[in-house]
Amino acid sequence: MPRMIVRQSRAPPPDPHRILSAGIFDVDGVLLASPHERAWREALTGFADPARFTTAIYQSQVAGKPRFSGALAALQALGVPNAAQRAEAYAESKQRRLEALIGAGAVSAFADALRFVNAVRTLGFPIAVASSSKNANDMIRRIPLDDHHSLFDVFGANVCGRDLPAGKPDPAIFLLAAAELPAVPEHCFVVEDAPAGIEAARAAGMAALGVARLHDATSLQAAGADLVVTSLDEVDLDQLSRGRLCRRIHEKS
Template sequence: MLTDCDLVIFDCDGVLVDTEPITTRLVAECVTEMGWPIDQAYAAEHFKGRPLGELCERVGERIGRPCPELAEIFRERMYAEMESTRIGTIKGAVELLDALGALPSPPRVCVASNGPRRKMAISLSSAGLLGRFGGMDSPVIFSAYDIERWKPDPGLFLHAAASMGAEPSRCVVIEDSTSGIEAAASASMRVIGLANLTPASALRERGADLVVGCLTELLPMLRR
């Protein structure tokens, strides 16, 4: 799959950088303070990879009042913690990027995330990956906030493919959330699911063509 494509689109959180433990914990804390007690496991299952606006709507429905302040509270805490924490890479991410680049005819690579650019800049920089994509001003980093269309809407992936000059059928997406899998499938792109916090069965149900438990499992197919 990865040797027969023109563009590999990486999700950011949970695929390249190990930020999901931070964000799901903070979601659980903030939502609980709003009046809906949830734990980190619930936050990961129901809100990982979903737009922040959707989170506010869901919480508002549950507690019986609008809570637009939730978004700002969450962002402030997230940025404060991420800026003071050394963020690691997802196991196998660096090796996979290296292996893709070493192919005789390497595909282009880009990042497409539901997260805002500031979050991507902090996490990719802390993990030492920002330079691999040319910095935040690079034309290969895409945020849903740029076009105001969030996964599971396929718009972000289609925008990335068009910007990179690739046909959707020639793209492979690597995602770890059900919303990302849905978006890629709806965009008629091949999609690899990374089952770290999300069960493999859920990724398959949403349309993943291949599911792996670790990115290192993809390396052998690049060495054939």
């Protein structure tokens, strides 16, 4: 009889008594509707049928990972022969396509994300932005907040596109963001839309707020999110001001 292997998370269980006082934001899928997924799909021509690259594959295999790791994972998920040898070329093709799409203006901000960022700042929380994408800063600079400032300007720490020993689900990028704020990791919450990012936040000892914009709440919950919402407007700001991550309760009229 085959032996059953049970995977156990290395992350500690969430502490219901911790007080949150700082926020860390991912970019793609959290702050911005970016063309990353589209670029990965369109760059597949010559490697595999682009139509096979679904949103589910993007979210589970690619989102949140460094470029080469995402390319390799995508090719392997699609069963492409010699995936390890072809991943670098696929990653480069994706980067060229992404740069073209960004240049064409295919980037926009989620309105709920901008409201939430401003609300968290109003609470006095220091905030950081942390994405493995080396294009993240170029994209957030393109989002104006007023006549003199862009979304890029509001973060107290920015670790986007840094060269780190490992990408998500390794916690290095979030631990670096906390160190540069500075903030104690246990007092930080991370806003993520990908399972790998949720796992990285939990491994860092941080609270994980999942944003299920793609009807993928189940995968974010399975990754260990403390709270999953479909819009950041659902977060209870009054409770957050007290250091707790909760869903806003709608009062009946």
